[in-house]
Amino acid sequence: MSNHLTNLTLKVWRQSGPNDGGHFESYRIDSISDEASFLEMLDVLNEKLIGDGKEAVVFDHDCREGICGTCSLMIDGQAHGPQRGTATCQLHMRKFQSNQEIVIEPWRATAFPIVKDLMVDRSAFDRIVEAGGFITAPTGGAPDANLIPIAKPVADASMDAAECIGCGACVAACPNGAANLFTSAKVAHLNLLPQGQAERWSRVEAMVETMDEHFGSCTNHGECEAACPKSISIDFIAMMHKDYRKAKFKNRRLIAQI
Amino acid sequence: MVELNAKIPAGDIAEKWDNYKSDMKLVNPNNKRKFKVIVVGSGLAGASAAATLAELGYQVDVFTFHDSPRRAHSIAAQGGINAAKNYHGDGDSVHRLFYDTIKGGDFRAREGNVHRLAQVSVNIIDQMVAQGVPFAREYGGLLDNRSFGGAQVSRTFYARGQTGQQLLLGAYQQLARQIGLGNVRLFNRTELVDTVVIDGRCAGIVVRDLITGEIASHAAHATVLCTGGYGNVFFLSTNAMQCNVTAAWRAHRQGAAFANPCYTQIHPTCIPQADDTQSKLTLMSESLRNDGRVWVPKNADETRSADQIPEEDRDYYLERLYPSFGNLAPRDISSRAAKRAVDSGRGVGPLKNGVYLDFSAAINRLGKGVVQERYGNLFEMYERIAGENPYDVPMRIYPATHYTMGGLWVDYELMTTVPGLYAAGEANFSDHGANRLGASALMQGLADGYFVLPYTIGNYLAPMLNKSTPGVDHPEFKAAETGARARYQQYLDIKGTRSPDWFHRELGKIIWDYCGMERTEQGLEKALSELPPLYEEFQKDLRVTGDGASTNQTLEKAGRVDDFFQLGMLMCKDALERNESCGGHFRAEYQDEEGEAQRDDENFAHVAAWEWTGDPMNATRHAEELEFETIHLAKRSYK
Numbered sequence A: 001m002s003n004h005l006t007n008l009t010l011k012v013w014r015q016s017g018p019n020d021g022g023h024f025e026s027y028r029i030d031s032i033s034d035e036a037s038f039l040e041m042l043d044v045l046n047e048k049l050i051g052d053g054k055e056a057v058v059f060d061h062d063c064r065e066g067i068c069g070t071c072s073l074m075i076d077g078q079a080h081g082p083q084r085g086t087a088t089c090q091l092h093m094r095k096f097q098s099n100q101e102i103v104i105e106p107w108r109a110t111a112f113p114i115v116k117d118l119m120v121d122r123s124a125f126d127r128i129v130e131a132g133g134f135i136t137a138p139t140g141g142a143p144d145a146n147l148i149p150i151a152k153p154v155a156d157a158s159m160d161a162a163e164c165i166g167c168g169a170c171v172a173a174c175p176n177g178a179a180n181l182f183t184s185a186k187v188a189h190l191n192l193l194p195q196g197q198a199e200r201w202s203r204v205e206a207m208v209e210t211m212d213e214h215f216g217s218c219t220n221h222g223e224c225e226a227a228c229p230k231s232i233s234i235d236f237i238a239m240m241h242k243d244y245r246k247a248k249f250k251n252r253r254l255i256a257q258i
Numbered sequence B: 001m002v003e004l005n006a007k008i009p010a011g012d013i014a015e016k017w018d019n020y021k022s023d024m025k026l027v028n029p030n031n032k033r034k035f036k037v038i039v040v041g042s043g044l045a046g047a048s049a050a051a052t053l054a055e056l057g058y059q060v061d062v063f064t065f066h067d068s069p070r071r072a073h074s075i076a077a078q079g080g081i082n083a084a085k086n087y088h089g090d091g092d093s094v095h096r097l098f099y100d101t102i103k104g105g106d107f108r109a110r111e112g113n114v115h116r117l118a119q120v121s122v123n124i125i126d127q128m129v130a131q132g133v134p135f136a137r138e139y140g141g142l143l144d145n146r147s148f149g150g151a152q153v154s155r156t157f158y159a160r161g162q163t164g165q166q167l168l169l170g171a172y173q174q175l176a177r178q179i180g181l182g183n184v185r186l187f188n189r190t191e192l193v194d195t196v197v198i199d200g201r202c203a204g205i206v207v208r209d210l211i212t213g214e215i216a217s218h219a220a221h222a223t224v225l226c227t228g229g230y231g232n233v234f235f236l237s238t239n240a241m242q243c244n245v246t247a248a249w250r251a252h253r254q255g256a257a258f259a260n261p262c263y264t265q266i267h268p269t270c271i272p273q274a275d276d277t278q279s280k281l282t283l284m285s286e287s288l289r290n291d292g293r294v295w296v297p298k299n300a301d302e303t304r305s306a307d308q309i310p311e312e313d314r315d316y317y318l319e320r321l322y323p324s325f326g327n328l329a330p331r332d333i334s335s336r337a338a339k340r341a342v343d344s345g346r347g348v349g350p351l352k353n354g355v356y357l358d359f360s361a362a363i364n365r366l367g368k369g370v371v372q373e374r375y376g377n378l379f380e381m382y383e384r385i386a387g388e389n390p391y392d393v394p395m396r397i398y399p400a401t402h403y404t405m406g407g408l409w410v411d412y413e414l415m416t417t418v419p420g421l422y423a424a425g426e427a428n429f430s431d432h433g434a435n436r437l438g439a440s441a442l443m444q445g446l447a448d449g450y451f452v453l454p455y456t457i458g459n460y461l462a463p464m465l466n467k468s469t470p471g472v473d474h475p476e477f478k479a480a481e482t483g484a485r486a487r488y489q490q491y492l493d494i495k496g497t498r499s500p501d502w503f504h505r506e507l508g509k510i511i512w513d514y515c516g517m518e519r520t521e522q523g524l525e526k527a528l529s530e531l532p533p534l535y536e537e538f539q540k541d542l543r544v545t546g547d548g549a550s551t552n553q554t555l556e557k558a559g560r561v562d563d564f565f566q567l568g569m570l571m572c573k574d575a576l577e578r579n580e581s582c583g584g585h586f587r588a589e590y591q592d593e594e595g596e597a598q599r600d601d602e603n604f605a606h607v608a609a610w611e612w613t614g615d616p617m618n619a620t621r622h623a624e625e626l627e628f629e630t631i632h633l634a635k636r637s638y639k
């Protein structure tokens, strides 16, 4: 049943724009129901700020169901906060305690410049997909869907990778700001499927190289998997590296048979 | 004066679409690049339309207020997508899907459009598999199907509980490819704030950059709105937080008729509101009703916890009232029954605002393992939100707004009453009549975007070849920009005392109470008397802090709430004028002895399309008569 948390201190990152240095600002939440979600707690803060004639804290969010990948907060230094496998919007106040101080920051990564306050620009992810994260199949000419049987375990593994919501927590959690978990999830989703084979090697090359243009490099810390709200496995990173190496051989046809 | 000409092609129902395609005008492939098309929205409808138009060779500009096209609300759809593939040989066919959709819509949709939808449904699955959508498979490697409400066949394709996500990612990837190739220009974090009509044609749009606050114009030969539904007029709904009516509403104000605004769908199984801070509601898949039993205590003053209430003090009201369908009664009927139970004071939970969905019988009968296999992820999601474990304590559910069947009026070509302005996906009113069947919205969005618009737009553009069209320097564009700047400045200048969210909640309460699950003449009159003063207060007492020259979500929200107010008035008017009950529109005055909806086919077998007159309270109602040539009008009964 509903209880209330009292006397919370929020240390929130405020930054008026990309060129501002930014700073922490402290706010008090006197009382909040433990049924409220973390973002609803921020809604309450914003209502209070507007009431006081102050500017509301800018933060990204939309579905509030853990699927759109829009929400993106560093909570006490953890991407998406303390609950494993949970996006910020699915986190509830019952995971916190009265009198607690909570530090709220945006994703911090060179590739994700801060737009304002807690909102960042993640369009570098879109650039990776534009480079090769697709199957070339223009509308119209597709054969009957059941002409391509796909073994269930293969479809399931592809789906495990495809569940990535593109939130960027993996990048934010990585000490190097690498995007390997995100990129490998997209590569695996398509490279595992029979429909994806025709472009398998060009896809992995284009995506990895675009990723390297924007993001830091992976040194196997594994922080990404721990922060990922969809628990995407780092095994996909190994798969991506393997495909990338193969793609780099000149005689791909031979090497692909190994 | 708007004219409603549906332009349904001649011929037998099964041949209309082929007849259309063989008669339509074509744009030669080399000439396509001379045409610019604007697509607003990057959900299923927008992404599929934009990618396909670009593949054909048109210059395409895509606008979305999201940071990436992949975040559109379509991403949240869970259950699945229908298609008349008949892969299971259980008697499905294009005709059956057509029939089910017309009947499910309570005979308030257009036959021609719905038949075309059923026809192209099969191509959607082929296209999406080719794009790499990892649909669920059987062990033999073929596609799996499940069944959904309102159908007696298994025709729903799905990808775990994330069908919308996987379909949207498929369409987004196809769009991303076109962006990478330079065929599509993407304007993200950019919001349409007006449409511009010059010499009777849509000449383009005016947008606001959500990062810099700048207002700018974009001209095109044709404009397509794929901007989703308006369920958030209720404040609390299962829609994503940013969903809004602004694009459709601004088009309406420029002459596009708005059809059937009162047709909204309330979904019976959502997690009830927990407290006053609640910002949105979460849907729990309807499939839960296959094994869950719905009940409330018999007595309003019940204080015991669920497990302490003996059988004889429980009311399994769906099983009692609808013995043949029981817990699987259709969406609208189950929703209204839950409302009555709660209104009678027998609601459960701390706020007495829900009903139980109890799995204990299923757990006893099937074992916990089987229940976990079937619903494990849903149970987890419930526990994360409600903080209770449904294996031990019954779930609490309550109906919530989910989908809007109403929208911009479009003809067979998906063109609004403004030439050159199209609407697709949930933003239009076309295919679901007064009630949408589960798994049919994804189908419609993709049908519109992949297989309808790319043809029909050519028919409009072909005669415009080499004719000059107004550019962004035209005085009408400049006037629209000035208007938009003034509008947003005005919100900042009011400097009142209440936030946009405060007004949104108040608005939502009125719409929910009087134009929600059950409507009455008296209630609607009351709403129509309460809305204008509240709207006036909004215009006088709004407070937006911050400025207009950088990201300001409070300011964005103010614009959206403003448009919701105007839409809310039109919804109530539409509901008041429709003196019948049909589908999602239930007027308490029009029901039979068993509480079933009573249609009035003699007087209301038509689409109500509203014309903007400067004041939503005085909008003009036009009617498009619906003709049922293939399917006979019958009472919608699922007994």
Ligand SMILES: Cc1cc2nc3c(=O)[nH]c(=O)nc-3n(C[C@H](O)[C@H](O)[C@H](O)COP(=O)(O)OP(=O)(O)OC[C@H]3O[C@@H](n4cnc5c(N)ncnc54)[C@H](O)[C@@H]3O)c2cc1C
Residues within 6 Å of the ligand: B040, B041, B042, B043, B044, B045, B046, B063, B064, B065, B066, B069, B071, B072, B073, B074, B075, B076, B077, B078, B079, B080, B081, B163, B164, B190, B191, B192, B193, B226, B227, B228, B229, B238, B239, B240, B243, B244, B246, B247, B283, B402, B403, B424, B425, B426, B427, B438, B439, B440, B441, B442, B443, B445
């Ligand atoms: C929780 C939930 C579950 C659902 N499950 C199912 C299901 O299982 N099966 C099914 O068939 N249907 C389901 N639906 C319904 C279905 O998801 C939607 O009807 C459908 O996805 C709408 O797609 P769309 O392309 O029309 O619009 P959306 O996906 O809503 O996209 C709208 C787009 O328009 C843009 N936009 C809007 N206004 C503006 C503006 N002013 N300026 C710029 N851009 C703008 C947005 O940025 C976005 O890109 C579900 C709905 C909900 C809420």
Ligand code: SF4
Residues within 6 Å of the ligand: A163, A164, A165, A166, A167, A168, A169, A170, A171, A181, A182, A185, A224, A227, A228, A229, A230, A231, A232
């Ligand atoms: S891999 Fe996980 S953390 Fe990274 S973007 Fe995808 S869902 Fe987010």
Ligand code: FES
Residues within 6 Å of the ligand: A060, A061, A062, A063, A064, A065, A066, A067, A068, A069, A070, A071, A087, A088, A089, A090, A165
């Ligand atoms: S708001 Fe959509 S995932 Fe959090």
